[in-house]
Amino acid sequence: MLSKTPLSFLASQLFQRRLPMGGCLAVLLLGSTWAQAAEDYDQLVREARAGNYQPALQRLRQNPDDLAHLDDHLVIAGWAGLDEEVLQTYQRHPQARLSGGAWAAVARAYRNLKRWPQALEAYRRGLAAHPGDPALQQGQAMTLVDAGRGPEALQKAAALVAAAPRDAERRLALAYVHQQMGEPYAALFQVDQARQLAPQHSRVLGEYVDALQAAGLPRQALAFGERHPGVLSAAQQRSLQADRVAELVRLAEVSPLRDSERFVVADRAIAEADRLLAQWAGDPAAAQEVRRVRIDRLGGLYARARMAEVVEEYQRLHAEGVELPPYALRWVAGASLYQRQPELAAELYRQVIASENAKDSDWMDDHQGLFYALVESERLDELPTLADGLVAQQPVRLHPPGMGVAVPNDDWLEARLLQANGRLYRNDLPATQRDYERLVASAPDNSRLRTGLASTYLSRGWPRRAEDQLKIAESTDPRGVALETEQGMVARELQEWRQLDLLADDVIQRFPEQLQAQRLDYLRQVHHMAELRISAYGGHANGGEVNGSRDLGFDSVLYSPPIADHWRLFGGAGYATGDFEEGTGHYRWQRVGTEWTGRDTTLEAEVSHNDYGDGDKLGLRLSGVHDIDDQWQYGWSAARLSRETPLRALNSGIRADRLDGFLRWRQSEQREWRLAYAPSHFSDGNMRHELALTGSQRFYSSPYLVADLGLEVSGSRNSKSEDVPYFNPKSDLLLLPSLNLEHTLYRRYQTRWTQQGQLGAGSYSQQHHGTGAVGLIGYGQRLSLDDRFDAGLALSAVSRPYDGDRELDYRLVFDLSYRF
The missing domain is CATH 1.25.40.10 (Tetratricopeptide repeat domain)
Known part of the structure; x- marks a missing residue:
């Protein structure tokens, strides 16, 4: 209680003591001076109550040992927030008898300085001197929860409310205890009760706004504050507006029931963020809120799939030295992955994961993001450690508290999917299949x-x-x-x-x-494009029995975009030349035709103009390929004036009509066999029959290297083997095992650059000419770009006998496919 000495008290003392007139005058003069001083002091106290603390404090500091005004000094210094001064003044007179208000000021000063034991001791002593003082009781309960003694604090605060349920201050104290114990909704209930009891009390209204904000209801807090002018400070209003943006961002991440509405909330969040940033531009006091809104705006942009803007704004914030919290880094990591910046995404996901643990709700999602960032940055060797570690950390089932049965663990399933997909990306398709089939079962x-x-x-x-x-x-x-x-x-x-x-x-x-939708749409667009195919070759042989000592050729065909889904028109031209003993051969052709594709079937029909040897000839071709199922396929072709006719025969005016048929069995990428039969009828009366069996067996797979064993067994028989100007063995047989390697040099999304190597060693047997060794070595490279361009270049050397004479044939082959 603050000191007061009324003038009426002095007057009564004068008359009761009946002093002489002179003495009375002297006493009255002295009393008047003293009364004037008391009145001045009272004015200082009134100013302190109004918020002007310094005049009163200056007066009190002149005599810090004045016990008569000790309570006033403690209380006013407490009002001014001078906790150290309160404690220094109190410690000068630790045994002084203090009012309840003074004890409250001392205890509050200790509490503000987080000296919980001393604060609780002050409250104990204050309550011992002033039992039932409500300010001390409420302060004690709030300090107990500050000190980590929540249950005890809750018990005391609840008892205070139970004793006086219509006391708004007691409910505020209970609300504080709930808030510190992490129970914002219980706190909001108590503050709302206090608001109903004291609807005009400014402090209660302010506490109500704070409770709404703490309960995650910034929109309601902001609306309430705007209905009650003076409750919100400018800083608090900005804080609530920033909270409102954050709330909208959180809601934007929740998928709506209808796909068409999934961006509504995100658009509102971005619009509100932009409005606030424009409103606060140039206001130094709003710097903290501007930073908050810029960070939360990243989440709105991410939810709206404006990924490029997310990355750009992150780069600006990073350049300004702004450190993003983990939840914002998660948005940037996801946007970076979307924008095909997987290295940055992996770095950011690692930062996010380092800040959390397995109990965080986004923990598995963040590991999934890291997994796919590693995949897209081609760091495939890190996948097994990551996926296997996640599986090892997760039990198959969980036992939630209060439930008598175990429930499936979703995180275990996600980890198993990562493990299976890791094997897929590392090119272990059999293991991937086994994993998925077990999971589906x-x-x-x-x-x-x-x-x-x-x-x-x-x-x-x-x-x-x-x-x-x-x-x-x-x-x-x-x-x-x-x-x-x-x-x-x-x-x-x-x-x-x-x-x-x-x-x-x-x-x-x-x-x-969505990227997967974009991918499908793009592949569909590629299918609807025109296509150009080109193949070319050049060779040099020391004998030139079959192809000539020097041979060169190319073939090109241009397909139209699909017509009525299934049809394509095509036209093309080609040329071949070779040097033979009887002269240089030339062959030119032009062709037009149509292609029909449908489920399980591809058909082609063409008409060609052929210029070779002794004149122009019309050529026809029909062909088809048919899928029986996923493993079996057969194909056929019938050609009048086949382009498979040896150039040496054409150079001598001999053409051939040809039938082709094949049957293919392909178990998977691991194993394949193909049997082909082709009879040809030459215009010189020769009938040739060719039979070939080819196969491959994969024996090694890794993310960047595959190795296959190949085998070719082929033979032919000709009805006419003598007196023909082209290589035409009576019968022959080729047996050629080979080792085929493919190594990925570079891969980045749809860009792939590979190199191929081939080694073969076998035998060739020709009737009347015996058996000789065959050797093959080859090397090539291939480049694929954007699903539209694919080209390869290969160089090979083959040593083998023809008619008993060994030839060494060097050959360079090029092919290209381009859609536009």
């Missing part, structure tokens, strides 16, 4: 697992198996973007062009921002 209704299995089947060259799996998955998730995208990929492989267009149209219209 354990959860047959999971459409995501079946879609993954279908993707694996498609990678192994089994589109029909993939189609079956996707049909099953369709029953549980008929319009999932991942499902439809994979169905589109299968339709493309099966040449179901109408289905491809429908699926690509649907996913790109519904999800134009």
Whole structure:
């Protein structure tokens, strides 16, 4: 209680003591002076109550040992927030008898300085001297929770409210305890009760705004503050506005029920952020809120799939020295991955993961992001350690508290999927297949697992198996973007062009921002482009029995864009020349035709003009390739004036009509066999029969190197073997095992640069000329770009006998396919 000495007290003392007149005058004069001084002091106290603390404090500091005004000094210094001065003044007189207000000031000073034991001791002593003092009781409860003694604080605060439920201050104290114990909604309830009890009390209104903000309700807090002018300071209003942007960003990350509405909240968040940033531009006081809103705006841009802007704004913030919190780094990492900057994404995901633990809700998502950042940056050697470690950390089932049964652990499933996909990206397709088939068997209704299995089947060259799996998955998730995208990929492989267009149209219209939808749409666009194919060769041989000592040729064909889904027109031209004993041969041809493609079938028909030897000739060709299933395929071709006719024969005016047929069995990328038979009828009466069996068996696979064993067994028989101007053995047989290597030199998304090596050693037997060794060595490189350009160049050398004479043939081969 602050000191006061009324003038009426002095007057009564004068008359009661009946002093002489002179003495009375002297006393009255002295009393008047003293009363004037007291009145001046009272004025200083009133000013202190109004917030002008310094005049009163200056007066009190002149006599710090004045016990009569000790309470005043402690209380006013406490009002001024001078905690150190409060404690220094109190410690000069630790045994002084203090009022309840003074004890509250001392205890509050200790509490403000986080000296919890001393604060609690001050509250204890104050309550011992002033039992039932509400300020001391409330302060004690709040200090207990500050000191980490939450249950005890809650018990005391709840008892205070129970004793006087209509006391707003007691409810505020209980609200504080709830808030410090991490119970914002319980705190909000108590503050709301206090607001109803004291609806005009400015402190209560301010506490209500704070409680709304702490409960994650910035919109309501802001609206309430705007309805009650003076409750919000400018800084608090900016803080709530920034909180509102953050709330919108969080809501933008929640998928709405309808796909068409998924960007509504994100657009609102970005618009509000832009409005506030424009409003606060140039205001130094708003610097902290500007930084907050800029960071949260990244989340709005990320939810809106404006990924380039996310990365650009991050770069600006980074240049300004702004450190982003982990949740914002997560947005930037995802945007970087989207923007094909996987190295940056991996670095950021590692920073995010370092700041969290396995109990965080985004922990597995962040590891998934890191996994795919490693995949896209071609750091494939790191995948097994990451995926296997995640699987090892996760139990298959969880035992939530209060539940008597175990539940499946979603994080374990996500880790197993990463493990399976890691094997896929490391080119271990058999292991990937086994993983997915086991997962599907354990959860047959999971459409995501079946879609993954279908993707694996498609990678192994089994589109029909993939189609079956996707049909099953369709029953549980008929319009999932991942499902439809994979169905589109299968339709493309099966040449179901109408289905491809429908699926690509649907996913790109519904999800134009999703990369998988963009990928399918792009591949569909590539299919609808024109295509140019070119092949060329050049060779040099020391004998030139078959192709000439020097030979050169090229063939080109241009296909139109697809017409009515299935048809393409084409036209092309080619040329071949070679040097032979009887002279140099020349062969020119031009051709036009049409191609029809549909499910399981490709057909071509062409008419050609052929210029060789002794004149112009008309050529015709029909061909077809038919898939029986995912493993069996057969094809055929019938040609009048076949371009497979040896150039040496054409140079002598001899043409050939030819039939071709083949049967292929392809188990997977691991194993394949092909049997081909081709009879040819030459215009000189010769009948040639050719039979060839070729196969390959993969024996080594790694992310960047595959090795196959190859085998070619081929032979021919000719009805006429003498007196012909071209190589025409009565019968022959070639046996040629080989080792074939393919090494990836560079890979970046759809860009791939590889090199190939080939070594072969076998034998060649020719009737009447015995058997001789055959040696083969070859090297080539191949470049693929953007699904539209593919070209290869290869150099080979073959040593083998012809008619008993050994020839060494060097050959350079080039081929190119380009869509535009």
